[in-house]
Amino acid sequence: MAExxxxxxxxxxxxxxxxxxxxxxxxxxxxxxTFAEDAYQVKTLHDxxxxxxxxxxxxxxxxxxxxxxxxxxxxxxxxVLDLLVDxxxxxxxxxxxxxxxxxxxxxxxxxxxxxxxGQFNLxxxxxxxxxxxxxxxxxxxxxxxxxxxxxxxxxxxxxxTPTLSLIxxxxxxxxxxxxxSATLSIQNEIAWTPYETLQNSLSVTSxxxxxxxxxxxxxxxxxxxxxxxxxxxxNSSTLQTxxxxxxxxxxxxxxxxxxxxxxxxxxxFTKRTNVAEAFTQTFDxxxxxxxxxxSTLISY
Numbered sequence: 001m002a003e004x005x006x007x008x009x010x011x012x013x014x015x016x017x018x019x020x021x022x023x024x025x026x027x028x029x030x031x032x033x034t035f036a037e038d039a040y041q042v043k044t045l046h047d048x049x050x051x052x053x054x055x056x057x058x059x060x061x062x063x064x065x066x067x068x069x070x071x072x073x074x075x076x077x078x079x080v081l082d083l084l085v086d087x088x089x090x091x092x093x094x095x096x097x098x099x100x101x102x103x104x105x106x107x108x109x110x111x112x113x114x115x116x117x118g119q120f121n122l123x124x125x126x127x128x129x130x131x132x133x134x135x136x137x138x139x140x141x142x143x144x145x146x147x148x149x150x151x152x153x154x155x156x157x158x159x160x161t162p163t164l165s166l167i168x169x170x171x172x173x174x175x176x177x178x179x180x181s182a183t184l185s186i187q188n189e190i191a192w193t194p195y196e197t198l199q200n201s202l203s204v205t206s207x208x209x210x211x212x213x214x215x216x217x218x219x220x221x222x223x224x225x226x227x228x229x230x231x232x233x234x235n236s237s238t239l240q241t242x243x244x245x246x247x248x249x250x251x252x253x254x255x256x257x258x259x260x261x262x263x264x265x266x267x268x269f270t271k272r273t274n275v276a277e278a279f280t281q282t283f284d285x286x287x288x289x290x291x292x293x294x295s296t297l298i299s300y
Contacts, residue, residue, distance in 0.1 A: 013101075034061050074156075080132060119131045124165055176229055271284075
């Protein structure tokens with residue numbers, strides 16, 4: 001009888017620097033990779049009946065993945081935040097890692113992964129969650145469910161305590177009143193090094209010897225987000241304003257102490273009005289500086 005692969009039975013393992021982390025993700029896990037198809041014209045002057053195009057497949061597009069983790073009191077998932085914000089030893093590229101997804105039937109591997117986007121959910125009364133998207137060089141099935149995963153498994157806490165978002169937001173040093181929600185996004189925009197050559201393409205016969213991405217560069221980073229508040233008599237005088245250089249600070253509190261802290265000291269923001277049953281206004285902000293160590297501004 002055939003064995004199936006079920007997401008609910010899967011586990012996600014991250015391997016970085018010889019260490020392995022068994023990530024406790026939410027059910028929102030996905031991964032895939034596609035092959036690029038190049039079309040060419042087969043219709044000739046002597047044969048006008050060939051209307052369909054010919055195609056060749058010699059290379060793969062970068063693999064894609066996404067998952068989300070709760071930011072818990074125990075902080076076992078801190079490796080995900082580190083890989084989102086920290087540079088590698090070169091000081092100009094992101095740290096890469098391998099990702100393994102183990103099901104009841106197979107073990108899948110994503111090689112040389114980079115986190116390209118991270119989203120923090122800071123809605124009041126909702127669990128604090130970090131959702132990430134990224135790309136890797138190659139997706140492959142490396143074995144069945146008994147495959148021996150590399151790296152030294154890091155010990156996990158005996159408990160896992162998700163945190164609810166009690167939010168404290170400041171703009172220009174003043175608390176944002178009548179707060180509804182806030183978001184924070186970190187985007188690492190990468191460009192894969194061209195990896196297609198005529199010589200290699202001529203020898204491609206299957207997926208096993210197709211051309212795969214082999215390197216990347218970090219083009220730029222964008223740290224941005226928004227803050228939404230009810231429009232009331234206390235803040236309506238600031239409607240439709242902007243600021244070209246000011247501080248934005250997003251914090252969550254756990255047990256009356258700061259847990260998550262994004263202290264962005266130089267930001268640009270604009271305000272926009274949202275018309276609904278209860279009027280609101282939203283600050284759209286973006287960090288202007290390019291810190292060498294983003295973990296000095298964003299921590300938990």
